Amino acid sequence: MAILSLRDVSKRFGALTVAEAVSFDLAPGEALGIIGPNGAGKSTLFNLITGNLRPDKGSVSLDGRDITAETPMQRCASGIGRSFQIPQPFGHLSVYENLLVAARFGGGISAAEAPDYCMDLLRRTGLAALADRQAGGLPLLNRKRLELARAMATRPRVILLDEIAGGLTDAECGELVATIRDIHAEGTAILWIEHVLHALTAVVTRLMVLNFGRVLMIGVPDQVMAAPEVREIYLGIEA
Numbered sequence: 001m002a003i004l005s006l007r008d009v010s011k012r013f014g015a016l017t018v019a020e021a022v023s024f025d026l027a028p029g030e031a032l033g034i035i036g037p038n039g040a041g042k043s044t045l046f047n048l049i050t051g052n053l054r055p056d057k058g059s060v061s062l063d064g065r066d067i068t069a070e071t072p073m074q075r076c077a078s079g080i081g082r083s084f085q086i087p088q089p090f091g092h093l094s095v096y097e098n099l100l101v102a103a104r105f106g107g108g109i110s111a112a113e114a115p116d117y118c119m120d121l122l123r124r125t126g127l128a129a130l131a132d133r134q135a136g137g138l139p140l141l142n143r144k145r146l147e148l149a150r151a152m153a154t155r156p157r158v159i160l161l162d163e164i165a166g167g168l169t170d171a172e173c174g175e176l177v178a179t180i181r182d183i184h185a186e187g188t189a190i191l192w193i194e195h196v197l198h199a200l201t202a203v204v205t206r207l208m209v210l211n212f213g214r215v216l217m218i219g220v221p222d223q224v225m226a227a228p229e230v231r232e233i234y235l236g237i238e239a
């Protein structure tokens, strides 16, 4: 059974259709990439999955259970974690405190277990030396690492990554990809929106293309990227 399923999910903002009958399944432990032009509705799709937005039509299920009416907090507690396109740490708290908040309130981890859990996550995401630093002053790579660590601190079984590689140098991107591969290897299912294709295809085994809120294609990355309609809308190359 799929861990996450969307069925005919539709959403409009006034006259603008941002999701049009979107259906797909994410298998347990699978890594699925999402690509598409700016404004295609990718981040909106994440908001529909996390409950920050409610669909006009359609359903979202986790482990076969319909969660369409649940709040973001309930979905987080059920195992959906998320990193935001623009990192949103508590800027005045330390890196460690940011994780603690996510672990205690998002992951439901006890006060006794949380410190070890958070320190382990800081090590895995390359942030251990920065535990006491104020989160608001971190440079981009470390803000991205913290965004990933905060999402992981909620103990997700499905993690949604929104353009986490954007704006990084190749070396920085490689570091982040290695961490995401580790997370995936431990069995966490991944849904990843990304414009940096080489980062995405280093992890995902399937790609979904969104255009004007519709699923244009889902398949193996090489086949998807070679498809004339994808090259035309995504890469601007005429078929």
Ligand SMILES: Nc1ncnc2c1ncn2[C@@H]1O[C@H](COP(=O)(O)OP(=O)(O)OP(=O)(O)O)[C@@H](O)[C@H]1O
Pocket: 013, 016, 018, 036, 037, 038, 039, 040, 041, 042, 043, 044, 045, 085
């Ligand atoms: N709350 C909102 N109210 C009205 N329009 C919105 C709202 N949120 C997003 N939109 C619009 O919906 C469309 C899809 O936006 P979305 O952020 O989902 O696109 P995206 O594919 O993630 O784009 P990008 O790659 O640039 O991040 C855009 O035209 C955006 O301006």
